[in-house]
Amino acid sequence: MQRYTTTAIVLHWLIAALIVGAFTLGLVMTDIPGFTPTKLRYYSWHKWAGVTVMLLAVLRLLWRLRHRPPALPASMPAWQRGAAHGLHHLLYMFIFAVPVSGYLYTLAAGVPVVYFGLFKLPVFMAKDPALAATLKGVHYWLNMSMAALVGLHVLAALKHAIVDRDGTLRRMLPGRSF
Amino acid sequence: MKLRATLAALLATTVLAAGAAPLKTDVAHSSVSAVFTQMEAPVESKFTRFNAQIDYDAAHPDKATARVDIDTASLDIGSPEYNKEIAKKEWFNSAQFPKASFVSTAIKPAGAGKLNVSGKLTIKGRTQDVSFPLSVKPEGGKQVFEGRLPIKRLAFNIGEGEWKDTGIVADDVVIKFRVAAAQ
Numbered sequence: 001m002q003r004y005t006t007t008a009i010v011l012h013w014l015i016a017a018l019i020v021g022a023f024t025l026g027l028v029m030t031d032i033p034g035f036t037p038t039k040l041r042y043y044s045w046h047k048w049a050g051v052t053v054m055l056l057a058v059l060r061l062l063w064r065l066r067h068r069p070p071a072l073p074a075s076m077p078a079w080q081r082g083a084a085h086g087l088h089h090l091l092y093m094f095i096f097a098v099p100v101s102g103y104l105y106t107l108a109a110g111v112p113v114v115y116f117g118l119f120k121l122p123v124f125m126a127k128d129p130a131l132a133a134t135l136k137g138v139h140y141w142l143n144m145s146m147a148a149l150v151g152l153h154v155l156a157a158l159k160h161a162i163v164d165r166d167g168t169l170r171r172m173l174p175g176r177s178f
Numbered sequence: 179m180k181l182r183a184t185l186a187a188l189l190a191t192t193v194l195a196a197g198a199a200p201l202k203t204d205v206a207h208s209s210v211s212a213v214f215t216q217m218e219a220p221v222e223s224k225f226t227r228f229n230a231q232i233d234y235d236a237a238h239p240d241k242a243t244a245r246v247d248i249d250t251a252s253l254d255i256g257s258p259e260y261n262k263e264i265a266k267k268e269w270f271n272s273a274q275f276p277k278a279s280f281v282s283t284a285i286k287p288a289g290a291g292k293l294n295v296s297g298k299l300t301i302k303g304r305t306q307d308v309s310f311p312l313s314v315k316p317e318g319g320k321q322v323f324e325g326r327l328p329i330k331r332l333a334f335n336i337g338e339g340e341w342k343d344t345g346i347v348a349d350d351v352v353i354k355f356r357v358a359a360a361q
Contacts, residue, residue: 111219
């Protein structure tokens with residue numbers, strides 16, 4: 001069975017790792033009580049990771065628009081194809097929506113993002129505490145929704161690999177594994 | 179320290195009494211903020227409670243005096259939880275040092291609408307001589323004084339313990355202020 005291109009595979013796993021990392025860091029940093037240097041450091045790292053996801057997501061979308069993904073197994077029922085496409089579309093939307101909501105949240109909170117401490121990213125919004133409170137909730141729930149979708153995505157991939165053994169997962173894996 | 183503060187206050191009061199035109203500060207149109215830099219990102223926070231007394235006569239700018247008192251516990255850095263934290267000992271220690279103050283020692287005209295101000299800045303019980311340019315312009319029947327005063331936070335012991343690490347919060351802090359006052 002045909003695989004995804006190497007570029008698509010690298011982008012997929014890089015973005016996946018960054019999302020898991022940024023998500024975990026988000027939970028850890030908001031759980032640190034009080035006001036500590038570690039907390040501020042984690043917030044910065046979280047923002048840098050989020051911006052990186054957003055940038056890689058742009059590359060990934062551009063790549064996807066020019067390269068058709070390899071075909072799904074012929075044995076796959078139509079409803080599963082529909083569900084897979086729907087879920088993939090949703091995941092693409094969340095890969096953008098989550099970092100964008102976080103970026104808007106930090107701008108509304110009055111803390112611009114200086115990428116890796118080097119590049120000050122655009123501030124196109126004034127500080128607005130009321131909006132920041134709203135965006136905090138939006139960012140949180142977008143994350144939780146995305147976590148649920150990623151859970152489904154992983155379960156579906158494992159089902160194809162372990163139950164169906166139809167090579168669907170192998171299309172996105174590097175090398176000759178599985 | 180207490181004696182010096184008292185003397186400074188006394189001096190300010192004496193000069194105020196001698197001056198011709200103490201202005202009435204319009205707090206609603208005035209602001210005092212501090213720009214901190216955390217991991218290279220500038221973050222501006224406002225002091226919500228402060229008092230400014232300015233004695234200024236455009237005809238005799240060199241006779242001007244200024245005094246600003248700031249409630250250190252009133253710095254709003256974005257969330258009530260954090261605000262409580264920075265009032266603690268490591269940052270402003272507001273329980274022991276509730277006020278930060280600036281008292282001018284000399285104000286010199288420096289061209290149209292410009293003044294050079296020197297004075298003593300006291301934060302967390304430490305006093306430093308500072309000087310900075312100040313602009314003054316009339317606006318809607320008021321005099322508006324605006325300026326920026328760069329300071330080093332560690333010179334005032336702001337951020338003790340692990341906060342001394344300037345890689346997280348930079349040593350350089352800019353105090354920005356705007357005081358609107360009417361005759």
